[in-house]
Amino acid sequence: MTPQIADRALSPTSARTQARIVEAVVEAVAQYGISGTTLANVATLAEVSQGVLIFHFKSKEGLFAETLRRLIEEYQQGWQAALEEPDPLQRIVGLVRSDFTAPVCSRKKLALWFAFWGEAGAQPLYNEICAKSEIHRYEAMISACRAFCETNKGETCDPALLAHSIDAMTDGLWLQMHISAKSLSRTDARSMAMAHLRLLLPKWAAAIPQ
Amino acid sequence: MTPQIADRALSPTSARTQARIVEAVVEAVAQYGISGTTLANVATLAEVSQGVLIFHFKSKEGLFAETLRRLIEEYQQGWQAALEEPDPLQRIVGLVRSDFTAPVCSRKKLALWFAFWGEAGAQPLYNEICAKSEIHRYEAMISACRAFCETNKGETCDPALLAHSIDAMTDGLWLQMHISAKSLSRTDARSMAMAHLRLLLPKWAAAIPQ
Amino acid sequence: MTPQIADRALSPTSARTQARIVEAVVEAVAQYGISGTTLANVATLAEVSQGVLIFHFKSKEGLFAETLRRLIEEYQQGWQAALEEPDPLQRIVGLVRSDFTAPVCSRKKLALWFAFWGEAGAQPLYNEICAKSEIHRYEAMISACRAFCETNKGETCDPALLAHSIDAMTDGLWLQMHISAKSLSRTDARSMAMAHLRLLLPKWAAAIPQ
Amino acid sequence: MTPQIADRALSPTSARTQARIVEAVVEAVAQYGISGTTLANVATLAEVSQGVLIFHFKSKEGLFAETLRRLIEEYQQGWQAALEEPDPLQRIVGLVRSDFTAPVCSRKKLALWFAFWGEAGAQPLYNEICAKSEIHRYEAMISACRAFCETNKGETCDPALLAHSIDAMTDGLWLQMHISAKSLSRTDARSMAMAHLRLLLPKWAAAIPQ
DNA sequence: AATGAATGAGCTTTCATTCAT
DNA sequence: TATGAATGAAAGCTCATTCAT
Numbered sequence: 001m002t003p004q005i006a007d008r009a010l011s012p013t014s015a016r017t018q019a020r021i022v023e024a025v026v027e028a029v030a031q032y033g034i035s036g037t038t039l040a041n042v043a044t045l046a047e048v049s050q051g052v053l054i055f056h057f058k059s060k061e062g063l064f065a066e067t068l069r070r071l072i073e074e075y076q077q078g079w080q081a082a083l084e085e086p087d088p089l090q091r092i093v094g095l096v097r098s099d100f101t102a103p104v105c106s107r108k109k110l111a112l113w114f115a116f117w118g119e120a121g122a123q124p125l126y127n128e129i130c131a132k133s134e135i136h137r138y139e140a141m142i143s144a145c146r147a148f149c150e151t152n153k154g155e156t157c158d159p160a161l162l163a164h165s166i167d168a169m170t171d172g173l174w175l176q177m178h179i180s181a182k183s184l185s186r187t188d189a190r191s192m193a194m195a196h197l198r199l200l201l202p203k204w205a206a207a208i209p210q
Numbered sequence: 211m212t213p214q215i216a217d218r219a220l221s222p223t224s225a226r227t228q229a230r231i232v233e234a235v236v237e238a239v240a241q242y243g244i245s246g247t248t249l250a251n252v253a254t255l256a257e258v259s260q261g262v263l264i265f266h267f268k269s270k271e272g273l274f275a276e277t278l279r280r281l282i283e284e285y286q287q288g289w290q291a292a293l294e295e296p297d298p299l300q301r302i303v304g305l306v307r308s309d310f311t312a313p314v315c316s317r318k319k320l321a322l323w324f325a326f327w328g329e330a331g332a333q334p335l336y337n338e339i340c341a342k343s344e345i346h347r348y349e350a351m352i353s354a355c356r357a358f359c360e361t362n363k364g365e366t367c368d369p370a371l372l373a374h375s376i377d378a379m380t381d382g383l384w385l386q387m388h389i390s391a392k393s394l395s396r397t398d399a400r401s402m403a404m405a406h407l408r409l410l411l412p413k414w415a416a417a418i419p420q
Numbered sequence: 421m422t423p424q425i426a427d428r429a430l431s432p433t434s435a436r437t438q439a440r441i442v443e444a445v446v447e448a449v450a451q452y453g454i455s456g457t458t459l460a461n462v463a464t465l466a467e468v469s470q471g472v473l474i475f476h477f478k479s480k481e482g483l484f485a486e487t488l489r490r491l492i493e494e495y496q497q498g499w500q501a502a503l504e505e506p507d508p509l510q511r512i513v514g515l516v517r518s519d520f521t522a523p524v525c526s527r528k529k530l531a532l533w534f535a536f537w538g539e540a541g542a543q544p545l546y547n548e549i550c551a552k553s554e555i556h557r558y559e560a561m562i563s564a565c566r567a568f569c570e571t572n573k574g575e576t577c578d579p580a581l582l583a584h585s586i587d588a589m590t591d592g593l594w595l596q597m598h599i600s601a602k603s604l605s606r607t608d609a610r611s612m613a614m615a616h617l618r619l620l621l622p623k624w625a626a627a628i629p630q
Numbered sequence: 631m632t633p634q635i636a637d638r639a640l641s642p643t644s645a646r647t648q649a650r651i652v653e654a655v656v657e658a659v660a661q662y663g664i665s666g667t668t669l670a671n672v673a674t675l676a677e678v679s680q681g682v683l684i685f686h687f688k689s690k691e692g693l694f695a696e697t698l699r700r701l702i703e704e705y706q707q708g709w710q711a712a713l714e715e716p717d718p719l720q721r722i723v724g725l726v727r728s729d730f731t732a733p734v735c736s737r738k739k740l741a742l743w744f745a746f747w748g749e750a751g752a753q754p755l756y757n758e759i760c761a762k763s764e765i766h767r768y769e770a771m772i773s774a775c776r777a778f779c780e781t782n783k784g785e786t787c788d789p790a791l792l793a794h795s796i797d798a799m800t801d802g803l804w805l806q807m808h809i810s811a812k813s814l815s816r817t818d819a820r821s822m823a824m825a826h827l828r829l830l831l832p833k834w835a836a837a838i839p840q
Numbered sequence: 841a842a843t844g845a846a847t848g849a850g851c852t853t854t855c856a857t858t859c860a861t
Numbered sequence: 862t863a864t865g866a867a868t869g870a871a872a873g874c875t876c877a878t879t880c881a882t
Contacts, residue, residue: 450751450752451752452752453751453753454664454749534744534750534751535749535752537744537747537748537805537808537809538664538744538746538748539745539748540744541660541663541741541744541808542659542666542745550809551810581825584806584822585799585822588799588826589795589799589802590802591801592802593802595747595801596794596801598747599757599760599764600761612791612794612795615791616798619795
């Protein structure tokens with residue numbers, strides 16, 4: 001969706017090669033960290049020559065940025081599916097649950113997210129890409145919250161507070177899964193997120209699944 | 211508390227130099243990220259020669275590890291002060307609030323934490339240091355939660371759930387402060403953490419400060 | 421015969437570059453000694469960048485080891501030619517004379533041998549490579565000596581003693597040529613080796629050339 | 631005999647410290663080779679600070695040169711004892727045997743000799759020191775040989791050839807002991823040297839010991 | 841499109857030497 | 862005399878990038 005060369009269609013061969021390379025970056029970053037990931041070990045993992053990496057992505061930074069974009073893209077496709085749900089509460093539930101699906105929330109993907117967040121403090125490019133995605137996602141969440149509050153006029157219901165609290169809990173659970181001293185499993189984390197949601201919305205607890 | 215050479219006292223000169231160097235690492239990592247931090251720019255920031263870095267810390271990795279240890283040490287000294295509080299609930303409150311004090315929760319320190327967490331996925335050494343500290347802190351939190359539940363026998367009160375939920379929220383708020391698309395301030399984050407606590411313990415909400 | 425990468429054929433370009441580099445190492449060690457030979461001066465002598473040295477030989481030690489292997493290889497090809505001689509005595513003579521040919525016994529090559537032998541006391545790798553080659557060569561000498569003694573049944577003739585004595589004399593002459601206080605020439609050394617041989621085998625003196 | 635500071639007597643303390651340092655150099659060179667010997671590991675072995683090395687020997691090269699001088703000095707004191715023998719043949723025998731005494735011919739000392747000879751190709755200073763010592767020793771040997779030939783007028787006897795052959799054999803045996811693929815013992819080497827002498831002087835074989 | 845040898849700037853590290861104490 | 866922290870030049874090595882093929 002955000003290919004490197006936007007104005008020209010990629011040949012199928014190129015697309016396949018690029019996908020393979022990005023996959024190798026994911027593997028390398030998870031294995032060696034961002035500072036330990038070199039074009040050489042990416043090339044080895046992708047079983048291509050070093051030259052093609054530059055050929056397709058122009059520079060190492062370009063390769064990393066593209067990898068981040070695809071990571072975000074995949075994440076986005078996950079949560080956007082939840083938006084089709086007509087009921088606002090179920091939309092909120094769907095958004096939260098999408099953060100704990102297997103492809104999004106694997107050990108490898110979490111390592112990738114934290115690797116980029118770790119660098120984001122210093123690399124404005126990553127920061128910007130991450131921030132844009134986060135805003136996008138937050139917008140979806142808060143509009144679901146707003147819709148939910150609308151439908152429950154009698155109750156005091158602050159959509160912003162709700163959205164922030166939900167997002168913070170999700171992010172925190174991701175961090176705990178990543179550092180994993182307590183080795184929190186994906187499903188345990190999801191259960192905790194749901195429990196938090198029930199705590200936030202005690203009146204609708206029955207409608208919120210495990 | 212965790213000096214580099216544990217079995218021999220450092221000369222005051224050495225201690226001062228080492229402190230200056232570690233300070234420079236903090237600055238450099240916050241500014242350039244872990245992968246952009248070189249011995250050269252650390253030496254420049256500390257206004258010492260590159261040689262002393264190795265002289266005192268043996269290697270770049272040793273320097274980073276020592277920096278991480280001191281970061282954790284500082285953090286720990288913050289939350290351990292809260293343990294002196296006799297009332298369990300106030301101990302919990304104190305632990306949470308200590309995560310949002312200025313020295314622990316500055317933009318620079320957050321960048322440092324996330325830089326290390328980003329690398330922790332790949333660097334077993336960092337992972338181990340972080341994990342050990344996290345366990346230590348979690349122990350303090352859960353024992354406060356247990357004591358709190360003890361004193362409130364009538365209520366259903368799961369100390370583990372309580373502790374996990376509190377920690378997850380704190381971690382999530384740190385992450386949001388770091389990525390900062392919504393530019394969450396330290397005091398706002400603290401307020402949200404307190405609100406979350408009141409939500410978890412509605413019966414004691416009045417005893418939980420802003 | 422002992423290429424760096426044994427399981428894959430080198431491209432002609434690589435082979436040429438590697439040969440050039442090894443040649444430069446020989447020059448550098450002869451000129452500056454092992455401890456004075458740096459990747460920088462090898463690169464300068466070979467007129468290549470420092471990077472290629474590592475690219476082709478992985479490390480400085482790898483480069484030195486390969487140089488030693490090629491030195492031995494060249495030496496070996498010299499003495500193995502002598503083995504084709506059918507007469508055992510002439511085979512012995514041939515082996516001895518091969519130690520004093522121009523390519524094997526130049527000032528530069530001697531400097532190289534002694535540089536490696538000097539380090540061999542401390543570097544197990546060099547020691548092993550040297551020892552293996554020496555055993556190989558000694559095997560050739562002693563089997564020639566055994567064959568010679570066989571054909572001269574009447575005489576008392578200890579092949580091991582003969583072989584050891586010949587080798588010791590050769591080695592000693594090499595050392596004297598290297599330290600060269602008396603500036604012993606290659607041909608003078610060869611004459612002395614031949615004289616020593618005639619002394620050891622007085623009955624066959626006439627068959628042993630100058 | 632050749633102290634670093636010739637014009638001023640050393641204090642006993644200094645002399646002791648210097649001796650200890652030189653001993654450490656011997657150890658270090660035998661263990662790590664010349665290129666692996668640093669002031670740091672010499673200081674560690676000698677259990678002194680790095681500063682004193684420079685204080686006493688001015689530079690690393692000065693330290694090495696002094697070590698070489700003391701090595702030679704010790705060697706010289708060994709063979710000069712043999713000169714007191716009135717009989718020329720026994721003087722020759724004594725000179726040869728002095729090359730195979732325990733202090734002169736240990737694994738460590740041989741490593742030292744070859745380390746310096748290895749560098750002598752490139753370091754004029756070492757070369758000069760070695761050469762001077764060698765000439766000195768050769769003078770002693772050839773004058774013994776001349777005296778021997780004098781007393782045996784009837785025989786053809788070339789003192790230079792004799793001396794060269796003896797020295798070459800000794801040097802060769804040293805080299806073989808150093809590389810030691812065949813693990814030649816000191817006493818075996820001495821026996822071979824004696825056998826060589828008997829071969830050179832068959833008429834006097836009975837007077838030449840094992 | 842793809843390769844892989846080559847480059848060269850810059851990295852981490854080493855180490856002889858200096859110097860305040 | 863002796864120490865050991867500090868220096869700084871230079872070492873070995875890494876790695877993003879280039880380019881002839």
